[in-house]
Structure formats: C-alpha cells, structure tokens
Amino acid sequence: MSQKQANPNAEIDNHLANRWSPRAFAANRAVERERLLSCLEAARWAPSCFGDEPWHFIVADRFSDDELSNWKNLLNCLDTKNREWAQHAPILIMACASQRFRQNDNPNRWAEYDTGQAMLSLCVQAISLGLVTHQIGGFDVEMARGHWGIPKDVQPMTITALGYLGDDAVLNEGLRTLENEPRKRRPMASLIFSQRWKESYFRQKD
DSSP states (O other), X not given: OOOOOOOOSSOOOHHHHHOOOOSOBOTTOOOOHHHHHHHHHHHHTSXXXXXXXXXXXXXXXXXXXXXXXXXXHHHHHBOHHHHHHHTTOSEEEEEEEEOXXXXXXXXXXXXXXXXXXXXXXXXXXXXXXXXXXXXXXXXXXXXXXXXXXXXXXXXXXXXXXXXXXXXXGGSOHHHXXXXXXXXXXXXGGGTOBOSSTTOBTTTTTO
C-alpha cells in the first residue's frame, strides 16, 4: 500500500497535497453512506457559471443489493484496462455535464469546466474523510448514453472510482509500477504566463 503526497514549491492545503489517483482500492471495505453523501454534497456546492450547476451524477455502491446491478453497468462501460483495477472500487460515479443553461436554454460553454470543478470538490472532500478517488476518462460514452437514456445535450464526462486505499499487491506489475512512481508536475514557470503567451510570470521575479 502506498500513500503519495505532492512536493509543492509553495505551501498548499494538506488535502490538496494528499489528493492523488490510486488504482488499488480496498475491495472488501464499503464506504459509509454518510461519507458518500458528504462527498456528493461537496460536489453540489461547487461554483458554476450563473450558478447553473450543470452537473449530474449516476452513483452506484457495490455493497448495496439495490445498486449492485447499476454498479456492474457502470463498470462495464469502462475500457478493459480500467475495468481491471476499478472492479475493486466500492463506489462508481459517472459525472455528466448539461450543455445548455437551465434558465434560458442557451448553450453553456462552461458546463464541462464547471462539472470538473464539482468533481474536484468531491475528490478533495473524499481525501478529507480518509477516502481516495480516481477519475476515469476511458469509457464507452455511447454505451452509457444508451443504458441510462442520457439526453443528447448532456455529455458524460468521467466515471470516478471512490473507496478506501488498498494494497497495491492486487495490481499487475505494470500498474503497480505506476502506483509507486513519485508524483510530479511541470514547473510553474512553464505554466504561468505574464504579458505575453509563453512569457513566464516568474521571469522578472527570480
């Protein structure tokens, strides 16, 4: 079992530093319902353009008899490589973005951005509760649309695995190597610009 922390250049909140995306989940440990609801509530209170809240979630708990079938359907939407490890996650959550504003039915070009903010809120709340998450982009969107009857103006974005951190011994060698690689990010100077594109914000401040 590994627990990775960020190595930031400036001080950041511990929950942000401790958030990462493991593939090893404790397969036999359920997520308490109050903790799941806490994570979903954090997503609900994320910021959004005009307060439109364009996100919707399909949620399933493998440990619930009533939700097991739905959990299997979510799992089956994942591509083969992701199914291999996500099958151990007790909770699967599909996040979808409504691409038209509720107030006037105009196109909402911020919908996907805002749904991402909601999911980050969920992920940080999960870390604060001792849980881990892994957001997955590799899934069959059309299968998801067909199974849940998702409208054309709603875009399925991710399926997120949620649970407790497990032992990486359950992973194959390749995934285990990924699991234990140090966390790293591009340098801030390559990301943050000033007066012109690619002109580092830090150029005059070093």
